[in-house]
Amino acid sequence: MKISNLFTMIFIMVAMLACGTYDDDGNFNSIPDGSNNVDKCLNFGDAQLKLTIQDKYTTLPGKVSVFFKVNDLQGNPVPGLSAGNFTIYEQGRNDDCFNTISSSESQARISPNAQIFNSNTLLILDLSNSVLSSSLQELKEASISFINSVMPEPAGDAFKMAIYWFDGEDTLHLLNELTSDANQLISAIEGITSDISNDPSTDLYGAVIKSADIAENLIDEQEQQSIISAASVVIFTDGTDQASRYTENDALKKVNNADENISYFTIGLGGEIDEEVLENIGKTSSAFAGNKEELVTTFNEISVKVSGQANSYYLFEYCSPKRDGSGVNNLVIQARSGTMQGAVQTKFDATGFTGGCK
Numbered sequence: 001m002k003i004s005n006l007f008t009m010i011f012i013m014v015a016m017l018a019c020g021t022y023d024d025d026g027n028f029n030s031i032p033d034g035s036n037n038v039d040k041c042l043n044f045g046d047a048q049l050k051l052t053i054q055d056k057y058t059t060l061p062g063k064v065s066v067f068f069k070v071n072d073l074q075g076n077p078v079p080g081l082s083a084g085n086f087t088i089y090e091q092g093r094n095d096d097c098f099n100t101i102s103s104s105e106s107q108a109r110i111s112p113n114a115q116i117f118n119s120n121t122l123l124i125l126d127l128s129n130s131v132l133s134s135s136l137q138e139l140k141e142a143s144i145s146f147i148n149s150v151m152p153e154p155a156g157d158a159f160k161m162a163i164y165w166f167d168g169e170d171t172l173h174l175l176n177e178l179t180s181d182a183n184q185l186i187s188a189i190e191g192i193t194s195d196i197s198n199d200p201s202t203d204l205y206g207a208v209i210k211s212a213d214i215a216e217n218l219i220d221e222q223e224q225q226s227i228i229s230a231a232s233v234v235i236f237t238d239g240t241d242q243a244s245r246y247t248e249n250d251a252l253k254k255v256n257n258a259d260e261n262i263s264y265f266t267i268g269l270g271g272e273i274d275e276e277v278l279e280n281i282g283k284t285s286s287a288f289a290g291n292k293e294e295l296v297t298t299f300n301e302i303s304v305k306v307s308g309q310a311n312s313y314y315l316f317e318y319c320s321p322k323r324d325g326s327g328v329n330n331l332v333i334q335a336r337s338g339t340m341q342g343a344v345q346t347k348f349d350a351t352g353f354t355g356g357c358k
Contacts, residue, residue: 168201
């Protein structure tokens with residue numbers, strides 16, 4: 001009799017686990033909030049996209065907003081998605097699995113994210129003697145092309161860029177402060193002269209470390225203002241570190257331990273660079289120009305990727321059919337881009353939800 005009761009208890013436990021992640025009390029503990037490991041009952045198969053939730057909130061009478069980033073599994077951004085690329089799934093206390101929510105009935109949309117998100121680009125230029133004496137004009141042309149490609153039209157406060165430069169000094173020099181004015185940035189580039197530097201050496205690792213600190217501080221400051229932000233650090237050089245104030249390990253440690261919303265890009269020129277080092281510093285992407293005539297093309301290659309990073313953040317909003325009294329509900333957002341798909345699972349509290357959401 002005791003053996004029979006034991007088998008009965010085991011059967012009941014297995015049956016409960018098979019019914020999904022939702023229990024009668026509305027507690028969702030099986031899958032971590034914000035996880036790409038969505039409930040197996042949805043049977044999505046292998047994912048090729050990764051969705052990372054940055055923030056989420058609800059607005060009465062019944063709107064659910066989720067701010068997230070989409071990358072492929074190699075870490076490349078996936079920009080340009082619209083509401084039609086997403087499918088919403090909800091699971092409440094009476095659901096064994098998830099129900100698909102109609103995009104039209106739920107008024108699902110990708111909304112402007114400027115009110116909660118800022119994208120900052122830091123362009124870091126090597127202005128050591130080798131650049132100033134042999135490729136300054138080409139660097140100016142490439143930098144201006146980069147600015148025109150990255151800065152959106154019309155200008156908006158959500159997208160800003162600052163320009164810094166380095167030589168052999170233990171200083172990261174500010175050329176132009178963070179701004180959304182592309183013309184101001186271009187004027188700063190045009191104003192660079194061959195006598196701007198007093199130290200012909202190259203403090204590359206120092207520039208990496210200092211620019212990482214600036215990016216971290218930007219994100220922290222904007223977070224204190226309830227603004228989620230991302231930063232792209234783009235470093236150009238035509239050589240290796242010569243100042244030797246800091247080590248390669250110091251620089252790489254700073255990059256690898258940085259906030260996940262900071263992207264690092266490097267652009268190298270000529271035959272004196274160390275491509276492996278620059279690839280490690282530019283962990284998001286790197287590009288190399290064999291000669292100064294290739295600089296514009298190389299800068300443009302990176303500009304596309306920088307813009308892609310900024311535009312791979314999405315504020316997805318929809319009107320939930322759940323109503324007050326339903327408690328905490330499971331939510332899955334699935335994204336599709338071509339043949340690739342991926343999803344993320346989270347929760348929302350429907351307390352106070354009524355009809356009339358717009």
